[in-house]
Structure formats: C-alpha cells, structure tokens
Amino acid sequence: MTTTTDNTKLPSCWKKLNNALSAGIDRIILFGPSGTGKTYAGLNHGNTQGGAHRLICTEDMTTADVCGAFMPDNKGTFSWVAGSALKAWDGDGITGGRLVADEIDKAGGDVLATLLAFTDTPESASWENPETGRIHRPREGFSVIMTTNIENMAELPTALSDRFPVRIRIDQPHPSALTRLSSDLHGIAVSLADAGRERVSLRAFYAFDKLRSSLPVGEAAELVFGDRASSILEAMRIDSLARVTV
Amino acid sequence: MTTMSPVRPLPEALGRKDTPKESGEWSVNECAPIRGLPVTNVSSRKMSAPMGNDALSEVVRVHELVHAKVSPTDLSPYLERGLAGDDSLRSVEEMRVNYLASRLGYDMKHLMDGSEDSYGERVVDTNDWRGAVMFALATAGTGGHKKFLNGVRRKNKVWGAVLADISKRAMKEITKVPQKRLASTEPIGDGMIEGFSHTERIAEWAERMATTAPPEPEPAKGEDEGKGGDTDKGDTTDDGDTEASKPKRGRPKSSEVDTTDAVSASRKTKLLPSSPPSWMKLKVERLPLPIVLNGALGKKRLASQTGKVPRRIHRLISDPNKRVFDRTVKGTGGIVIVDASGSMSMSRDELREVVLSAPGCTVMTYSVMGDWRIGEDGEAVATNAWVLADKGRICDEMPFSRGQANGVDLPALEWAVSNRPRSNTPIVWVCDGHVTGMGDNGHDSLTLQAMNFCSRHNIVVVPDTATACKYLTALGQGKRMSVREPWAFTDARRQYLGGKK
Numbered sequence: 001m002t003t004t005t006d007n008t009k010l011p012s013c014w015k016k017l018n019n020a021l022s023a024g025i026d027r028i029i030l031f032g033p034s035g036t037g038k039t040y041a042g043l044n045h046g047n048t049q050g051g052a053h054r055l056i057c058t059e060d061m062t063t064a065d066v067c068g069a070f071m072p073d074n075k076g077t078f079s080w081v082a083g084s085a086l087k088a089w090d091g092d093g094i095t096g097g098r099l100v101a102d103e104i105d106k107a108g109g110d111v112l113a114t115l116l117a118f119t120d121t122p123e124s125a126s127w128e129n130p131e132t133g134r135i136h137r138p139r140e141g142f143s144v145i146m147t148t149n150i151e152n153m154a155e156l157p158t159a160l161s162d163r164f165p166v167r168i169r170i171d172q173p174h175p176s177a178l179t180r181l182s183s184d185l186h187g188i189a190v191s192l193a194d195a196g197r198e199r200v201s202l203r204a205f206y207a208f209d210k211l212r213s214s215l216p217v218g219e220a221a222e223l224v225f226g227d228r229a230s231s232i233l234e235a236m237r238i239d240s241l242a243r244v245t246v
Numbered sequence: 247m248t249t250m251s252p253v254r255p256l257p258e259a260l261g262r263k264d265t266p267k268e269s270g271e272w273s274v275n276e277c278a279p280i281r282g283l284p285v286t287n288v289s290s291r292k293m294s295a296p297m298g299n300d301a302l303s304e305v306v307r308v309h310e311l312v313h314a315k316v317s318p319t320d321l322s323p324y325l326e327r328g329l330a331g332d333d334s335l336r337s338v339e340e341m342r343v344n345y346l347a348s349r350l351g352y353d354m355k356h357l358m359d360g361s362e363d364s365y366g367e368r369v370v371d372t373n374d375w376r377g378a379v380m381f382a383l384a385t386a387g388t389g390g391h392k393k394f395l396n397g398v399r400r401k402n403k404v405w406g407a408v409l410a411d412i413s414k415r416a417m418k419e420i421t422k423v424p425q426k427r428l429a430s431t432e433p434i435g436d437g438m439i440e441g442f443s444h445t446e447r448i449a450e451w452a453e454r455m456a457t458t459a460p461p462e463p464e465p466a467k468g469e470d471e472g473k474g475g476d477t478d479k480g481d482t483t484d485d486g487d488t489e490a491s492k493p494k495r496g497r498p499k500s501s502e503v504d505t506t507d508a509v510s511a512s513r514k515t516k517l518l519p520s521s522p523p524s525w526m527k528l529k530v531e532r533l534p535l536p537i538v539l540n541g542a543l544g545k546k547r548l549a550s551q552t553g554k555v556p557r558r559i560h561r562l563i564s565d566p567n568k569r570v571f572d573r574t575v576k577g578t579g580g581i582v583i584v585d586a587s588g589s590m591s592m593s594r595d596e597l598r599e600v601v602l603s604a605p606g607c608t609v610m611t612y613s614v615m616g617d618w619r620i621g622e623d624g625e626a627v628a629t630n631a632w633v634l635a636d637k638g639r640i641c642d643e644m645p646f647s648r649g650q651a652n653g654v655d656l657p658a659l660e661w662a663v664s665n666r667p668r669s670n671t672p673i674v675w676v677c678d679g680h681v682t683g684m685g686d687n688g689h690d691s692l693t694l695q696a697m698n699f700c701s702r703h704n705i706v707v708v709p710d711t712a713t714a715c716k717y718l719t720a721l722g723q724g725k726r727m728s729v730r731e732p733w734a735f736t737d738a739r740r741q742y743l744g745g746k747k
Binding site for chain 2: 011033171172187188190191192194195196197198227228230231232234235236237238239240241242
C-alpha cells in the first residue's frame with residue numbers, strides 16, 4: 001500500500017519519512033513519543049506490496065519470533081513456522097516485504113544478534129532453514145522500519161544504529177490519523193502528543209471524542225483524563241481562540 | 247466527597263502559528279494570584295500561575311494561558327518600529343488578553359487584587375498621568391478597573407473621567423476587531439504577528455494620550471471658593487467643624503467639577519484606522535563624485551578675542567583667553583535628504599538644482615524603484631538611496647530621471663541623523679509629506695513617525711524643490727527663512743494630535 005497524502009501539506013516529520021521512503025531508503029528508525037502512529041506508518045507507508053510483518057520486541061521473546069521455529073502441526077508432527085523477519089525477507093515471493101520492529105532495543109542478546117543478521121545489508125544477509133537446508137536471502141524490496149520511544153539515539157547499540165542510517169523523530173500524529181477525531185480536537189491532540197511529562201496520547205482523545213457525544217463534556221473529560229480534566233478542558237477552551245469566527 | 251486537585255495550566259496544549267512546534271513540557275510554577283507574580287514567557291516556555299480552584303486563581307491562570315496563546319514571543323520588532331513604548335504595548339496587550347479571555351466566557355470581573363483603589367489615589371498624588379493611562383488600559387474590562395478609577399476620582403474627577411473615556415475608547419477599538427484576527431499569531435513579516443498589530447495600533451494612540459495630562463479641574467460657575475474638598479464620597483467627617491482646621495488644596499469639590507471639556511479635548515486625539523505597514527529597508531549607494539563644487543552652507547559664530555560687541559561676556563571668567571567677542575566663519579555643510587518619489591514630480595534637472603544649491607553638503611536622494619525584495623540577510627536587494635554629493639564633491643549624472651515609490655522616508659532620515667558630524671549640523675528634508683512604507687502603502691502612522699522624528703532631531707522639512715533651492719540658498723547666505731510644513735503634516739497634526747506641535 002502506498003499512502004497518497006499530499007506531501008506538501010504534511011508536518012515536517014512525516015514529510016521526511018515520505019522523502020526517505022521514496023528515495024529508496026530501506027532501513028529507518030522512527031523514534032519519539034508513543035501514540036503518534038510510528039508503527040502504523042511502518043506497516044502502511046511506502047511500498048509494502050510484499051506485505052508488512054510486525055515484530056514486538058521484549059526481553060522474554062526468543063529467536064523463534066524472528067526467524068521461526070518447529071511447531072506441532074495437525075498431523076501430530078512438527079513443521080517449520082517462519083518468523084516475522086523471515087516472512088518479510090520472502091515477501092510475496094516476488095518482492096521482499098517490510099519488517100516493522102517495535103522497541104528493538106528491548107530485545108535480549110540472542111534475539112538482537114539474530115535481528116542484526118536479518119537487518120544486515122542484502123549482500124551479506126543470509127539464513128539457512130534448518131528444515132529444508134535452503135539458504136534464504138532478502139528479496140529485493142525488503143525494508144525494515146524500527147520504532148522506539150527512546151529519545152537519545154546514542155543509547156542504541158552501535159551495531160544496530162550502524163544498520164539504520166536514517167533516524168526520524170515523529171513528534172506529531174499523522175494527519176490521516178487525526179481524521180478520526182473531531183476537528184476541534186486536532187490542534188490540542190497534536191500539541192499534547194509531544195508534551196513531555198504532560199503528554200496526552202491520541203488514543204485518549206479518540207476516547208474523549210466518543211464519550212462526549214453521549215456524556216456531558218466535563219464528565220467525559222474526567223473519565224478519560226482524570227485529575228487533569230480541568231487543565232485540559234481549560235486549555236481546549238483557550239486554544240479555540242483563534243479558531244472561532246465571529 | 248471529592249477533593250479538588252490543583253489545576254496545572256497546560257500551555258503545551260496551545261498551538262501558535264508564529265513559532266515552530268516544540269517538544270516537551272513548559273516549566274510551570276505555582277504562584278499566588280497577586281499582581282506581579284503570575285508571568286508568562288513564551289520564548290523560554292516558562293509560566294508562573296496560580297493553580298487554585300477559586301474564581302480569582304482561575305481568571306489569573308486563564309489570563310496567563312491567553313498570553314501563551316496570543317502574545318508575541320519578542321517585543322523588540324515592535325519597539326524598533328518606535329510606534330509605541332514598552333509600557334504602552336504591555337498595557338494594551340493586557341487589555342487584549344483580558345478581552346479575549348472574557349470572549350471565552352470567563353468572568354474577568356474577578357480579576358483584581360485589592361490594590362487598585364489605592365494605586366488610583368497614588369497616581370494622582372504623584373501626578374503620574376502616564377502611569378494612570380497605562381494602568382487604566384491594562385485593567386480595562388476587569389474588576390480592578392472600576393476600583394482603580396474610583397481611587398483616581400476620589401483625588402481628581404477630571405482624570406477619572408478622561409481615563410474612563412480612554413479605556414472605553416480603547417475597548418471599543420478592540421471589540422471592533424473580529425476575534426479570529428485579534429487572537430491570530432499569523433506572521434505578517436518582520437517578526438510581527440497579526441493579532442498584536444492591533445495592540446500596537448492602540449498602544450500608539452495610548453502613547454499620544456499619555457503625553458499630556460488633562461488640565462487641573464476648574465470650579466464650575468458660581469461655586470463658593472471656600473468649599474474645597476477632594477473626595478466625592480465616603481468622607482463622612484467632611485463637615486463644617488472640620489473644614490476650618492483642614493488645609494485647603496485649592497481643588498474644587500469633585501461633584502462640582504465639570505469634566506465635559508476635558509473629555510472632549512482628549513477625544514481630539516484620534517486612533518489610527520488600521521495597523522501601519524513597516525518601512526522598507528534602506529540600501530544606500532554612493533555614486534562617483536567627480537565634480538568639485540565650491541561653497542559652503544550656512545555660517546557659524548566662534549568666540550574671538552577681537553570684535554566690536556562683547557556677546558560672550560561670561561567668558562571673562564570662564565575663558566583663560568578672554569574670548570568675549572564673536573567672529574563669523576563659513577559653515578562646512580549640512581545634510582540634505584531629497585524625496586524623489588513620484589508624488590514629488592522631480593525631474594533630473596530639478597534634482598541637480600537642489601544639489602547645486604547645497605554646496606558643501608551631503609545630499610542623498612531616495613526612491614524605491616519597484617523592487618521591494620528583502621534578501622536573506624534582511625537587507626533590501628535593490629538600491630533605493632543614492633548619495634549625490636559629499637564633502638564638496640558632486641556626481642555628474644543623476645541616477646534616474648523620475649523616481650517611483652517612497653518606502654524609505656524614515657530610514658533615510660535616520661541615515662541622515664546617524665551621518666551628521668555634529669548634533670547641530672542642519673538637516674533639510676525635501677519632501678511633500680506623502681510618506682509611504684513597504685509596498686508603497688501610505689498610513690497616517692508613518693506620517694506621524696516621520697513628523698515626530700523631524701521635530702526630535704530639528705530636521706527642516708521643505709515641501710518642494712523650488713522652495714528647497716530658495717531655502718538652501720538663503721541658508722548659504724546665512725539668512726533665516728521660514729518654511730511652511732507640508733500640508734500632509736498639518737493634516738495629520740490636526741487629526742491625531744489635536745493640532746499640537
């Protein structure tokens with residue numbers, strides 16, 4: 001799928017991502033506050049004809065999630081089930097797919113090592129299937145987008161950061177994600193998405209928007225924002241200043 | 247029972263169009279709702295505001311949030327324009343912010359800290375008319391405004407009436423502007439934003455209003471001189487027994503003071519109808535000056551030991567050489583600035599005539615010849631001012647036959663002032679008074695700026711080239727000649743300054 005949003009109207013961070021993808025960059029880190037649509041962009045933006053495969057990294061995961069593992073099948077035997085990275089390498093059989101690795105920095109040592117192998121340059125990346133002995137290589141078009149909430153890229157392992165030369169900070173939700181929200185909430189949702197400790201996620205605004213259609217605004221705000229309801233309602237009121245037409 | 251948690255203001259949630267979006271939270275501190283403590287700094291993202299749930303804390307917090315939403319990050323572009331000073335800009339901005347907050351439904355009548363009343367009395371006692379105007383504007387639309395005026399009226403009813411009228415007029419101007427535009431932070435060039443341009447326009451008027459205090463109240467006809475008093479209400483001890491023991495201040499009882507004249511006199515100072523454009527940037531080119539022009543402009547007197555009339559008798563004591571007489575020497579020049587815009591209809595020969603009439607002077611002419619572009623360095627791309635004569639030498643070829651737009655009138659005068667060797671070097675400005683700013687847009691404020699600048703720096707304005715030649719020739723002969731100011735200046739003076747010079 002290729003997104004069709006007009007690049008000139010996009011916020012700077014999304015414009016950068018579009019430019020990088022259209023220039024053929026296939027290793028990108030998207031970082032920044034959560035709830036801004038980094039994973040969504042990884043799964044949907046740019047050329048994802050070969051399919052997009054998501055990998056959520058945790059300390060407890062194993063390499064099975066990355067490359068695959070023998071799993072019991074309905075015949076009572078074990079067969080090989082490919083992991084996300086291997087699926088992305090193979091893509092649709094013609095072109096490579098997209099691997100979206102969420103929080104890759106949180107993966108354990110062995111998983112990280114496997115991931116490094118899978119995200120290596122196409123010339124040196126290869127993996128042997130233990131069942132068939134077939135050597136897998138990434139098909140042309142394979143791309144990796146890694147997402148993380150860490151702000152300082154220096155905290156990433158060197159081997160990992162070497163593989164991802166382009167890093168883009170996504171500091172506001174994609175305009176297409178805002179279309180689900182009432183227009184009066186767009187501004188505040190964008191502003192608070194990257195407000196440090198005062199951050200409010202887009203998901204909270206989705207919930208508030210839905211609730212306020214059936215509940216009084218104050219009640220809806222209290223339900224979603226809790227103690228911060230008064231602050232947020234006050235800010236919403238003031239932010240409406242330049243929007244009101246008289 | 248639910249406990250009320252503190253309400254932290256959320257300036258992070260407010261969007262602006264003049265600054266790029268910034269990450270992270272603001273530094274927000276809690277403070278008491280007392281005048282002077284709450285503060286907002288948009289550029290450094292800092293705010294001190296009360297976080298209580300009471301009505302006063304709420305309106306103070308909202309006031310600060312509206313500042314964060316609409317106030318400019320930097321006042322220096324406005325201060326550099328010189329239309330209004332820092333205090334007037336801040337006072338009118340307070341008024342704009344309070345008005346916008348009230349438009350959102352907040353009851354700004356709660357905005358007062360109780361000190362307004364005594365401050366009102368104090369400004370009268372200290373005869374601080376400027377302070378009174380600024381405070382009246384800053385509190386307009388809030389609960390503190392009425393209290394302040396009460397304090398003022400108690401001491402001076404005329405001041406009270408005029409201040410009330412000034413606030414009312416300023417508020418009327420603010421309410422005329424559509425809310426969307428009034429609150430807009432859309433950049434309009436030169437580091438300025440749309441909403442604050444309305445503040446600047448009203449502040450410019452406030453500056454003029456604050457220059458002269460209304461006259462002292464005069465007793466109404468038939469008033470008994472002995473019935474002096476300085477309060478209009480509340481002085482229950484003001485009876486016949488105490489009257490004799492109280493010192494008379496010479497001010498009539500305020501109920502007997504007629505304020506109509508003072509209010510109507512203050513109404514002669516009109517507001518500008520719209521926000522003024524900026525001046526174009528001046529770009530000066532010094533033309534080759536191959537021709538020597540002998541002569542000098544003006545004469546000056548120096549102290550001398552010999553002579554007929556001892557004009558400097560004080561030098562008998564102060565001067566070791568006892569130079570009590572005068573001797574006259576030829577002046578070494580002055581600066582002549584020539585407006586060569588289309589409205590002057592000046593031919594190449596006429597321009598040359600002016601240059602020849604000013605021997606020994608620095609002569610500069612200016613006109614924007616259609617190119618209004620400003621480069622990335624913030625300077626004009628094309629030359630719009632040319633030095634035609636300097637230090638006794640003149641150019642042989644005038645740069646153009648007829649000029650086009652003005653655009654740089656004030657910057658040209660500023661150039662003249664900055665280039666004059668001594669503070670008493672004469673500066674003559676040949677101009678018909680029709681000044682314009684960026685894009686050749688005229689505005690009365692630009693005219694007022696130019697007028698003020700001329701009077702501040704003793705610049706003589708000569709309306710046309712023929713008069714300029716006569717004036718410069720007379721000056722060269724050491725004669726004094728009075729020149730009528732351009733009609734546009736007289737008109738602006740009448741409209742906005744009540745005819746005051």
